[in-house]
Amino acid sequence: MKIIHALFLSASCFLASCDNSGQEKSSVNKPSSEVTTGADEVLDANTHKIVVNEKIASGGYIYIRVTEKGKEYWMAVPGRPIEIGATYYYDGGMEMQNFESKTLNRTFESVIFAEGVRDQVQKVAKVVKKSAPQGSPEVKDIEKAPNGIRIGELFSNMNNYSNKEVIIKGQVVKVNNGVMNVNFVHLQDGTTGNGQYDITVTTDDNFSVGEVVTIKGNVILNKDFGAGYTYDVLVEKAVKL
Numbered sequence: 001m002k003i004i005h006a007l008f009l010s011a012s013c014f015l016a017s018c019d020n021s022g023q024e025k026s027s028v029n030k031p032s033s034e035v036t037t038g039a040d041e042v043l044d045a046n047t048h049k050i051v052v053n054e055k056i057a058s059g060g061y062i063y064i065r066v067t068e069k070g071k072e073y074w075m076a077v078p079g080r081p082i083e084i085g086a087t088y089y090y091d092g093g094m095e096m097q098n099f100e101s102k103t104l105n106r107t108f109e110s111v112i113f114a115e116g117v118r119d120q121v122q123k124v125a126k127v128v129k130k131s132a133p134q135g136s137p138e139v140k141d142i143e144k145a146p147n148g149i150r151i152g153e154l155f156s157n158m159n160n161y162s163n164k165e166v167i168i169k170g171q172v173v174k175v176n177n178g179v180m181n182v183n184f185v186h187l188q189d190g191t192t193g194n195g196q197y198d199i200t201v202t203t204d205d206n207f208s209v210g211e212v213v214t215i216k217g218n219v220i221l222n223k224d225f226g227a228g229y230t231y232d233v234l235v236e237k238a239v240k241l
């Protein structure tokens with residue numbers, strides 16, 4: 001599994017607990033190859049320059065009300081230090097309309113999800129990393145659920161489980177609520193497959209870090225949510241058993 005970030009999103013996440021009420025629009029791009037914003041500042045067509053007017057931290061994300069070329073709108077980016085009045089830059093972005101945040105108890109008419117904002121005009125080159133996490137599982141061996149599979153088995157035989165329903169028992173090691181209308185939950189059971197041991201599931205249910213749970217969901221391969229959330233393997237629409 002890999003996450004190309006952002007987004008706690010990140011998705012973010014970069015991963016506020018939300019309903020399936022958002023409607024996805026196309027990425028925020030411009031047709032021209034470059035945009036000139038000042039005497040010495042030239043932006044790529046996919047790069048946006050914003051000024052932050054307001055910020056609200058929630059669910060591992062920061063919602064920021066920004067101004068770009070006189071237009072004001074809301075964004076959601078993975079948690080990081082943000083200064084009111086400061087200028088930032090970001091690339092791309094995905095708009096969600098009528099986006100409801102349960103933790104904020106608020107519905108945004110429109111929110112742009114981006115994998116992050118930066119202080120510099122130019123995007124810093126990212127070091128390409130292997131999708132397999134380094135180290136070893138954080139949890140000890142957890143017994144397999146009845147009629148279930150181990151996480152290591154899923155990673156070792158991803159193609160065999162593609163588009164199939166699976167049952168997995170594991171310990172919750174990370175939770176990102178309300179990332180693009182769903183909760184992102186990371187499970188481990190102490191097993192490893194192809195060097196990977198941490199499976200991400202998306203769900204509308206609530207989970208707490210540290211609890212041992214059994215879930216049922218559908219295996220999806222090469223899932224790309226946009227806004228920097230890309231996975232080799234994902235268990236979607238998971239429910240607690």
